[in-house]
Amino acid sequence: MKEILSLDHVSYSYESEDGGMRRAVDDVNFTVNDGEWIAIVGHNGSGKSTLAKLMIGLLFPEEGKVKVFLEELNEDNLWEIRSDIGIVFQNPDNQFVGSTVQDDVAFALENNGIPFEEMVPRVHESLAQVNMEGFLDHEPHHLSGGQKQRVAIAGALAMRPRLLILDEATSMLDPQGRDEVIQVVDELKRKTGLTVISITHDLEEVLLADRVIVMNDGKLMLTGKPEEIFAHGDKLESIGLDLPFAARLSRLLRQAGIGIQGEHMTEEELVNELWTSHFNK
Amino acid sequence: MDISLQQVGYSYAKGTPFEKRALYEVNASIRTGSYTAVIGHTGSGKSTLLLHLNGLLKPTEGVVRVGDVSITADTKAKELKKIRRHVGIVFQFPEHQLFEETVEKDIMFGPLNFGIPEEEAKQRAHELIRLLGLPEDVAQKSPFDLSGGQMRRVAIAGVLAFKPSVLILDEPTAGLDPRGRKEIMELFTKLHKEEGLTTILVTHSMEDAARYADQVLVMHEGRSVMAGTPEEVFGDADRLKSFRLGLPRSVAFQHNVEKLFGKQFGTLALTEEQLAETIAEALKEEGER
Numbered sequence: 250m251k252e253i254l255s256l257d258h259v260s261y262s263y264e265s266e267d268g269g270m271r272r273a274v275d276d277v278n279f280t281v282n283d284g285e286w287i288a289i290v291g292h293n294g295s296g297k298s299t300l301a302k303l304m305i306g307l308l309f310p311e312e313g314k315v316k317v318f319l320e321e322l323n324e325d326n327l328w329e330i331r332s333d334i335g336i337v338f339q340n341p342d343n344q345f346v347g348s349t350v351q352d353d354v355a356f357a358l359e360n361n362g363i364p365f366e367e368m369v370p371r372v373h374e375s376l377a378q379v380n381m382e383g384f385l386d387h388e389p390h391h392l393s394g395g396q397k398q399r400v401a402i403a404g405a406l407a408m409r410p411r412l413l414i415l416d417e418a419t420s421m422l423d424p425q426g427r428d429e430v431i432q433v434v435d436e437l438k439r440k441t442g443l444t445v446i447s448i449t450h451d452l453e454e455v456l457l458a459d460r461v462i463v464m465n466d467g468k469l470m471l472t473g474k475p476e477e478i479f480a481h482g483d484k485l486e487s488i489g490l491d492l493p494f495a496a497r498l499s500r501l502l503r504q505a506g507i508g509i510q511g512e513h514m515t516e517e518e519l520v521n522e523l524w525t526s527h528f529n530k
Numbered sequence: 531m532d533i534s535l536q537q538v539g540y541s542y543a544k545g546t547p548f549e550k551r552a553l554y555e556v557n558a559s560i561r562t563g564s565y566t567a568v569i570g571h572t573g574s575g576k577s578t579l580l581l582h583l584n585g586l587l588k589p590t591e592g593v594v595r596v597g598d599v600s601i602t603a604d605t606k607a608k609e610l611k612k613i614r615r616h617v618g619i620v621f622q623f624p625e626h627q628l629f630e631e632t633v634e635k636d637i638m639f640g641p642l643n644f645g646i647p648e649e650e651a652k653q654r655a656h657e658l659i660r661l662l663g664l665p666e667d668v669a670q671k672s673p674f675d676l677s678g679g680q681m682r683r684v685a686i687a688g689v690l691a692f693k694p695s696v697l698i699l700d701e702p703t704a705g706l707d708p709r710g711r712k713e714i715m716e717l718f719t720k721l722h723k724e725e726g727l728t729t730i731l732v733t734h735s736m737e738d739a740a741r742y743a744d745q746v747l748v749m750h751e752g753r754s755v756m757a758g759t760p761e762e763v764f765g766d767a768d769r770l771k772s773f774r775l776g777l778p779r780s781v782a783f784q785h786n787v788e789k790l791f792g793k794q795f796g797t798l799a800l801t802e803e804q805l806a807e808t809i810a811e812a813l814k815e816e817g818e819r
Contacts, residue, residue: 506810
């Protein structure tokens with residue numbers, strides 16, 4: 250599998266108030282391959298956001314190497330590498346520049362000197378990918394939170410990135426907006442095979458990822474498939490994280506004396522389990 | 531402190547070409563000591579509504595009553611000041627409003643502004659630091675050197691410092707991790723009980739509304755469309771859906787299990803704990819047959 254991004258023994262410290270140094274990222278190693286959807290989770294202050302800044306060259310590691318598209322990130326190649334990365338941040342209201350949806354999506358294309366004839370179809374295509382093609386002339390500030398974030402994703406897609414980074418992109422949305430965004434990213438991944446790194450607190454979103462990275466106090470604590478990660482229920486809770494609804498309910502049912510076979514991550518699995526082992530006897 | 535809204539309407543920029551109607555004929559009644567959740571889709575008027583409850587906005591039609599003060603379109607600004615002492619609002623991301631050199635000074639700012647003597651304000655600040663579970667030594671630290679969760683607690687302490695009897699919370703857990711979210715919500719429940727507050731929670735989380743509130747008010751397109759206990763409101767899935775709102779996860783799961791079992795459970799499971807109990811009971815009954 251082709252490598253898209255790798256961190257090799259990466260550490261980073263911030264200066265703290267007393268003049269000492271505080272390690273925000275401590276000796277972290279991982280590789281992201283082409284077409285993977287990676288979720289990075291961790292409590293507030295676990296180093297997730299610093300990790301994101303290191304991946305896009307907003308910070309450079311104190312120790313270790315960050316490679317993007319097989320090149321070590323440095324001040325010379327930064328701009329070229331970044332043009333292949335799309336990023337969507339947390340606050341949908343802080344990332345609009347255009348006065349209409351289509352102007353906004355075209356902004357980066359225009360900045361990068363894409364000719365007008367090519368710009369138009371690209372804008373249409375990216376908006377179609379996020380199911381927002383009917384909103385070309387809408388004003389961004391009249392959209393719902395979920396719609397705004399989908400337009401922000403379209404803006405990133407218009408540049409045809411090889412990697413899409415979502416930095417808590419769903420955390421300020423209402424439940425419906427969150428579902429819209431997650432569904433769009435899921436569709437994109439299945440249809441285009443885009444590599445996605447999503448930094449998130451949303452456990453139902455984590456369930457859709459191929460692989461999960463759990464950060465704790467600056468260190469990479471666990472990595473694996475969602476079901477492998479969520480099997481460490483107590484460990485996750487001890488570092489301030491939570492389990493998906495179905496896993497929490499399975500545990501409560503066991504405590505109430507109901508036998509539940511295996512680990513169930515989705516509600517569908519748990520309902521089926523209740524059916525097969527308790528009703529359909 | 532009882533709060534009521536009667537036929538409240540509000541238009542932004544009234545009388546100008548940019549006039550935009552945000553509330554229509556809103557009616558609500560919030561009893562002293564109740565814990566009310568206000569839910570509604572983005573743009574439903576929730577935020578405009580809460581700005582009326584401490585006089586940051588005056589209704590363009592109708593009456594808002596807070597305790598014995600009535601607010602109408604003609605109420606003078608001076609009158610509004612009276613209710614602000616009694617109604618505290620914790621806005622979204624309240625930590626963005628911290629500004630003082632030390633945590634102690636930041637918490638004391640509100641009380642000093644309301645004319646409370648310095649010694650008393652200081653004592654209150656220290657009480658709040660303890661009550662909110664912050665380490666004692668934060669008092670002399672800069673609020674900007676604290677973690678996100680701690681900063682939020684300091685900001686909340688600043689609102690509690692002038693002893694409001696009504697506490698309004700606008701999405702107070704936004705941006706926190708799961709543990710932080712749970713801790714803050716449990717803190718509000720504790721404050722609600724111990725300080726005898728009237729609490730109003732504006733939230734997107736149906737789970738929080740179901741778990742913590744004893745009354746739910748549903749807003750839709752600027753109108754108050756449903757009000758009742760969590761059992762009543764979340765018991766009407768079809769109506770909620772027409773307002774583009776979903777059910778708490780536990781209730782949605784309960785409906786799926788009920789379909790499977792071909793029978794209805796007597797009570798609505800408002801929390802996961804209740805849900806597990808309900809399912810366990812149903813399974814045991816089934817086993818005994």
